[in-house]
Amino acid sequence: MATLIFLGSLAVVIAAVFFWGFRHLPSEEWQMIASVPQQRTAGGDWQGMNLTYYGFFNATACAFACAYVLLLMATIGVRWYVSFGVVACGILIALPAAGLIARLVEGKRHTFTVAGASFVLVILLPWLLNLLNLFADDALHIPPRPMLAAIAIGYAFGESLGRLACISFGCCYGKSLVAKYTTLRRFSFVFRGATKKAAYESKLDGVCLIPIQAVTSIIYALAGFAGSLLFLRGRFAAALIVTLAITQIWRVISEFFRADFRGGQKISAYQVMAIASLAYSVIIFAWLPADSSQRADLLNGLRVFTDGWSLILLQMIWFAVFFYLGRSSVTGSRLRFHVNPDRI
Numbered sequence: 090m091a092t093l094i095f096l097g098s099l100a101v102v103i104a105a106v107f108f109w110g111f112r113h114l115p116s117e118e119w120q121m122i123a124s125v126p127q128q129r130t131a132g133g134d135w136q137g138m139n140l141t142y143y144g145f146f147n148a149t150a151c152a153f154a155c156a157y158v159l160l161l162m163a164t165i166g167v168r169w170y171v172s173f174g175v176v177a178c179g180i181l182i183a184l185p186a187a188g189l190i191a192r193l194v195e196g197k198r199h200t201f202t203v204a205g206a207s208f209v210l211v212i213l214l215p216w217l218l219n220l221l222n223l224f225a226d227d228a229l230h231i232p233p234r235p236m237l238a239a240i241a242i243g244y245a246f247g248e249s250l251g252r253l254a255c256i257s258f259g260c261c262y263g264k265s266l267v268a269k270y271t272t273l274r275r276f277s278f279v280f281r282g283a284t285k286k287a288a289y290e291s292k293l294d295g296v297c298l299i300p301i302q303a304v305t306s307i308i309y310a311l312a313g314f315a316g317s318l319l320f321l322r323g324r325f326a327a328a329l330i331v332t333l334a335i336t337q338i339w340r341v342i343s344e345f346f347r348a349d350f351r352g353g354q355k356i357s358a359y360q361v362m363a364i365a366s367l368a369y370s371v372i373i374f375a376w377l378p379a380d381s382s383q384r385a386d387l388l389n390g391l392r393v394f395t396d397g398w399s400l401i402l403l404q405m406i407w408f409a410v411f412f413y414l415g416r417s418s419v420t421g422s423r424l425r426f427h428v429n430p431d432r433i
Contacts, residue, residue: 091387091388092318092321092322092387095387096314096317096318099314100310103249103310106250106253107253107303107306107307107310110253110256111256111278111300114142114253114256114257115256115259115278115279115280115281115285116281116282117281117282117284117285119142119257120141120142120143120257120259120282120284120285121139121140121141121284121417121420121422122140122141122142122144122145123140124137124138124139124140124422124424125137125138125140126424130423133425134423134424134425135423135426136421136423136424137421137422137423137424138417138421138422139416139421139422140415140416140417141257141258141415141416141417141420142254142257142258143254143255143257143258143414143415143417144254144410144411144412144413144414144415144416145254145415146250146251146253146257147254147410147411147414147415148406148407148408148410148411148414148415149250149407150246150247150248150249150250150251150253151180151247151251151406151407151410152403152404152406152407152410153246153250154243154244154246154247154250155173155176155243155403155406156393156394156403157239157242157243157246157313158175158176158239158240158243159172159173159393159399159403160390160393160394161235161238161239161242161243161320161321161385161390162235162236162239162390163390163391163392163393164320164321164385164386164387164389164390165232165235165384165385165386166386166389167231167232167235167236168228168229169393169396169399170398170399171225171229171231172231172236172239173399173402174221175214175217175218175231175236175240176243176406177406178217178221179210179214179217179240180406180409180410182206182209182210182213183206183209183210184206184410184413184414186205186206186209186210187201187202187203187206188200188201189205190202190204190205190206190208190209191205194351194352194357194358194359195351195352199418199419200419201414202359203248203251204340204359204362204363205362207244207248207366208362208363208366210240211333211369211370212366212369214237214240215233215237215373215377218231218233218236219233233377234325234326234329234374234377235325237329237370237374237377238316238320238325238326238328238329239320241316241328241329241333241336241370242313242316242317242320242328242332243313244332244336245309245310245312245313245316245332245335245336246309246310246313248305248309248336249305249306249309249310249312249313250306252302252303252305252306252309253302253306255302256278256302256303258285259280259282259285259286259287259288260286260287260349261301261302261305261349262278262280262286262287262291262293262298262301262302262347262348262349263278263298263299263300263301263302263346263347264298264299264346264347264348265293265296265297265298265299265348266297266298266299276300277297277298277299277300278297278299278300278302278303279295279296279297279298280293280294280295280296280298281294281295282294284420286349286419287348287349290349291348291349293348299346301343301346301347304343305339308335308336308339309335309336309339311335312331312332312336312339315331315332316328316329316331316332319331320385321385321387322385323384323385326374329370329374330370330374333366333367333370334367337363337364337366337367338363338367340359340360340363341360341363341364344357344359344360
């Protein structure tokens with residue numbers, strides 16, 4: 090019963106966030122949070138660095154995903170700082186990989202790909218866990234199967250919420266809806282503003298587009314809930330395979346409804362990575378040693394957040410991701426300051 094109450098409450102919160110985000114984030118005012126003046130121009134204005142909601146939502150999604158992994162692992166008795174060490178290593182791998190893979194596939198320096206980062210993590214994480222366990226005693230041992238399952242579930246929720254960042258910046262956008270699909274047009278995304286990626290990359294400002302980011306958010310959230318239910322029942326193999334199967338198969342399908350540049354091939358490198366990730370995970374999971382069966386205790390997992398250090402470190406992750414992804418290098422701003430004479 091506790092599991093159903095917890096997951097039901099979480100579903101209500103996420104649904105409310107989606108309802109708000111899908112309605113408001115395509116608008117122009119939900120792209121930039123602030124602009125920080127950096128240096129004065131020849132005309133007397135200031136050149137500004139834009140801080141974006143793209144960074145805000147990605148940072149929030151990443152911090153939530155990390156917190157969820159800590160919670161799941163704590164339900165089976167793994168200390169939060171052990172799980173946090175694995176999560177921190179994963180972030181240190183994923184952030185650079187997100188930029189590097191995008192540069193290799195799309196030939197662009199100032200863009201990121203979650204698909205590429207997740208592919209790298211799927212390949213490296215099993216080996217990283219084995220390496221860490223070589224130096225760990227019984228108290229610090231990391232059960233590899235539950236850990237991989239928890240990370241897959243956290244990833245599903247993280248990317249689900251992270252798609253709000255894409256809606257805000259106008260990236261990862263869908264194809265335009267032709268006039269005959271009038272019923273579907275009421276659910277479409279219409280991006281406003283010249284600095285939205287859909288506008289400056291494909292001239293789709295004001296055009297009704299397939300809301301592929303919203304569909305992806307919903308499907309990934311459902312994958313996270315399905316994986317959570319299986320995990321909390323001690324079915325770690327099923328939790329991993331179901332979560333990865335839903336997310337990676339949908340990634341392959343969703344690419345056919347997207348209009349943003351994905352490398353120029355009919356079948357993108359990201360689709361190949363998704364299928365390879367799923368196949369690799371099934372093989373590697375069967376190879377990993379089985380862990381002793383342990384019943385999950387949700388209340389024990391929630392106690393993770395009573396430790397102040399866990400909250401502080403999660404906040405540090407939020408700030409690190411925001412600092413890395415929230416500073417826009419593809420947009421700029423000009424600022425001018427003045428005094429209001431009537432208020433002197």
